[in-house]
Amino acid sequence: MRILLVGGEAELSAELLEYIGDLGDEWEVQSVPDGxxxxxxxxxATIDAIIVAPLLPDLAPATLLGQIRTLRPETIRIALIDGNNPQRAPSARIIGVAHRFLPLPLSPEVLLEALTSLEELRELLDSPHLRQAIGRIEKLPSPPHLYLxxxxALEEDEESNAAEIAKLVAADPAIAAKVLQLSNSAFFNNGRAISDLRGAVTRLGLSTLRDLVLASEVFALPGVSGPERNALQTRALMASRLAARLLPASSAELGATAALLADIGLLLPGVRDERQPAAEDDPRPGHAEAGAYLLGLWGLPMPIIEAVAFQLQPGRSNVRSFWVAGAVHVATALAAGHAVDEQYLASVGMLPKLEQWREQAENLLEISVEA
Structure with a gap:
């Protein structure tokens, strides 16, 4: 694997570079000073992975990674972030272009796990069997245009004001109405009615608004009956809210969006629900991998795709810490009333929190019933 480090070797310790050097001739590290x-x-030349420092002398990291995405979309894109400030969320721009965020100082194990899990995910999404199965679907759902x-808009200008964002939403009256309906539900409203889109943007915040728009677009897709679609949306919103509570502020938005989309594969025809027993010779793809494949086609951020793909087996992500895939696993299981992988939670040191999370899920369930 050829790895390109951007920003100088000072960002990576001598121990890390030595560790990579000892992995064998198949691993090669090149360093350049700027974007x-x-x-x-x-x-x-072909670069398998690019690792970008938080600050560059000539380009913003998000700008560089966006150009790399256009130039070499197959290259794994990793952004380094300040590990001393875990509560600071990555910017909307960097979320849209990076496959993974890794904290500084960067340990050899963390880097290796990230590269391994991203390679595995890339192999999954490039599976000939999966491509063939999804290819049989006559018409794949269109990307959620308003969400994208x-x-x-936020990638271009993170300071976009409420009026500009509300104007985008208002361009689709059906979704605007759905957003207002959802923003006044017990899930998102604290008692005072929201009567206009600008007020919804201001009071809810951009991350919640994006999830409401995404829910409005995704669950308007054809393929399931009205009552079934409503139940799926309610469960997804509950899982989304719960996943956000399981993660620190820096990852809450990713977790909420990934949980919201976790069961999107169930909207595709010819896909089996992986939570239900299936025959060994069932040729249909599972809803988790099919959903991840669809999100990959739509170009959503890789942490979301990874969490959807590994939602039933979060240990497959090869990330030792409890992150987005783990939160999505717990949130979707509790929202659906299914078993949580306690062995996985024990392995990442989060099992003692399970009972607290169950209580939070029960509280959210009561709210959804009242709504």
Missing amino acids: SAAIVAVAS SLMH
Whole structure:
């Protein structure tokens, strides 16, 4: 594997570089000082993974990674973040272009786990069997255009004001009505009615609004009956709210969106529900991997795709710490009344929190019933 480090070797310890060097001839690390040199390096040779420092002398990390995405979409894109400030969320721009965020100082084990899990996920999404199965579907759902427009607007200008965002939502009256309906539900409203989109943006915040827009678009897809779709949406919203509570502020938004989309594969025809028993010779793809594949086609952030793909087996993500995939596993299981993988929680040191999470899920369930 060829790894390109952007921002100088000071970001990686001598121990880490020595560790990678000892992995064998198949691993090669190249270092460049800035974004311009990185673009030249990626354009002139195949780079398997690029690791970008938090600050570069010429380009913003998100700008560089966006250009790498266009130039070499197959390259794994990793953004380094300040590990001393875990409560600071990655910017909307960097979330849209990075596959993974890793904290500084970076340990050899964390880097290796990240590269291994991303390679495994890339192999899953590139599976000929999965491509063939999804390819049989005559018409795949279109990407959630309004959600992606909101993400694009925030990538371009993180200071987009409430009026500008509300104008985007208002361009689709059906979704605007659904957003107002959902924002006044017990899930998102603390008692005072929201009567206009600008007020919804201001009071709910952009991350919640994006999830409401996403829910409105995704669960309007054809393929399931009205009552079934409503039940699926209610369960998804509950899982989304719960997942956000299981993670620190820096990851809560990713967890909420991933949990909201976890069961999107169930909206596809010819897909089996992996929570239900299936015959060994059942050729249908599972809803988790099918949903992840669809989100990959839509170009959603990799942490969300990974969490959807591994929601039933979070240990497959090869991330030792409890992160988005783990939170989505717990949230979707509790929202659906299914068993949680306690062995996994024990392995990441989170099993003692399970009872507290069950209580939170029960409280959210009561709210959904009242709503």
